[in-house]
Amino acid sequence: MGKKKEEKELQELFDAFGADPEVLREWDLAVEKIKQVRGVLRLKTQAGYRALKKVNLSEARVRFVQEAIDHLAGRGFPNVPRFIRTKYGDPYVVHPSGIYYLTDWVPGKEADLKKAKNVFLAAETLAKLHNAGAGFAGGRFGQETREDFSASWGTYLAKLSSYDASLEERREQTAMDESYRSHRLELTQMIEHATEQLANTPYPQILEWAREHKTLCHGSFSRQNLIVEKERMTVIDFDHCHYGHPVHDLGALLTRYMPRYQWDTTIGFSILDVYRGVREVSAEEMTVLAAYLSFPQRTLEVVEAYFERTRDWDGGRFANRFRKQLALDEGREMFVQDLIARYGLNLSAPSFAPHLEGLESYDELDGMESSSVETREDGWEAQHVVEKSEQVSVEVEEEAPEVSLVSHEDEYDDHANEEESSSGTKLRYTVPRVKQRKPQKPGPWRPNR
Known part of the structure; x- marks a missing residue:
């Protein structure tokens, strides 16, 4: 009787999962x-x-x-x-x-990327993944490529035009409709500027280099797929991995999680420095990254979710989220301005986001993602207390110098934030001390590997 009950419960669970328990026989699994x-x-x-x-x-x-x-x-x-x-x-x-x-x-919890130390660990892990992913000779079962983000950028202007048309047909206007109308011009300006800047970068050349060297991107490098246990980060769910250039993953990481830190320059440059400490980033790649970050991706996702009804929110909640994202766009553009100045990039700095005041602190960043950090905790082991987000102090230069990224061998000193690892060794997140140089225009693209 007990065995039959267990078998029934197993079948019900597999049915709910849309799976068949007979596949367990393929591994001779006794569950x-x-x-x-x-x-x-x-x-x-x-x-x-x-x-x-x-x-x-x-x-x-x-x-x-x-x-x-x-x-x-x-x-x-x-x-x-x-x-x-x-x-x-x-x-x-x-x-x-x-x-x-x-x-x-994989034991552990989803990475709490509200903690800067975990963001730094994620950057270090991503760089190691990109280094290891070079030269992948697979793909004989199908070329899996999703690499040109500029193609998707072009669709947004057409989408906005269709949203404009739908507004004209509405008899009643919501708070989101009014907010969208008020800031429609800024959206267009941000999209057009980012597209224009990307066209002025060596993006086609770095894509060609990525194709030739068969470099891998994870494609979904988010906290749900980063499991942390005792300072060790494991990456799961490679179902979206593809051939592409590493700048795609790096840009997505910054776009997704820098809003948590209000696009704080100290945190952002530290993330880049941790990544660069493992995988070298060329001046050309940094130029593409700056253009990537000029695009208002998160704000447009809110607009898209509203008009295409992919979120069950009322107009007031959408308007609140939209305005908060626009406020973050101002910080994002300031970060890109600092990025261009620090590395002497040959780009025009963006400055189109509106200055909005009177907004409450932006504490709903998880709302556009599918889970919270605690979701993966399943209760089979002892519960661990989730620590509160901590303030992280990182020592940086008072003035952000402009540098060439051709070589980083002489840029580091002993100033670092350190976190003890489970093995007793220390993970060093070094903020570079760089030699001040005059701004230089990027020369012909060449991979610095």
């Missing part, structure tokens, strides 16, 4: 306990905890992901769960209900 955590099933087996995931992707795509992970692990990036092969030696199972793959369960 003692099972729980759905996000998009995977956490299995407790005699061999330890495992994560079973079902994906509705093509077999070529899954094979690409599996080979990319194997490549990273083979190139010295161990912080990634590899596919566990079936008893027949297959890396995944193709089933009528979908494709399944099994990995070890």
